[in-house]
Amino acid sequence: MIPPRARVLLLILLLLPLAGCGYKTKFELPEHIRTFSVNTFRNKTLERNLDFEFTEALIHEICARTNLRVARPGEADLEIDGEIESFERHALRRKRYGERMEMRNLLSVNIEMFDTRKNVPFFQARRIVERVEFSLNLGQTPRDGRDELVRELARRVAALAFEHWPHQPPEAKASGG
DSSP states (O other), X not given: OOOHHHHHHHHHHHHHHHXXXXXXXXXXXXXXXXXXXXXXXXXXXXXXTHHHHHXXXXXXXHHHXXXXXXXXXXXXXXXXXXXXXXXXXXXXEEOTTSOEEEEEEEEEEEEEEEETTTTEEEEEEEEEEEEEEEEGGGTOOHHHHHHHHHHHHHHXXXXXXXXXXXXXXXXXXXXXX
16 A cells, blocks of 8 residues: 555656646747748858758758748748858867867858738847857768758757747837927
């Protein structure tokens, strides 16, 4: 026979994982937003194909984190547009003869999301920056570092845009008189 206190404790321990600590695998969005489109990001850098790679990574991330479906531009409930503002690659440490050992890549984007059904901005942000550090000694290549950076920035953009819905509109400023 299990004592009543032990039963309560056991029940709490069994139910605790169901609480989930507030973690969500999908973001909840307004009901009228069911589809999205992403225009290929404008690339202001000299990095070749970065625009296509980031756009593809962002589409993948939005599909993974929301219930939205991809639609053609002009037919989507949510239109996404943006530009890749900068890409930087820095050597953090070098070997004795100048070979790079550890690198840091930085990538920044500007983004606008527009709710076409209500004809209002959904989300806007300037200079969202992500950085990734990697080691060439561990077999990673500069390309591996760039690919990881693109994925991480796409995750960050999706999280910023969707996780705190509903966004609070900016408060109206009182006019001085």
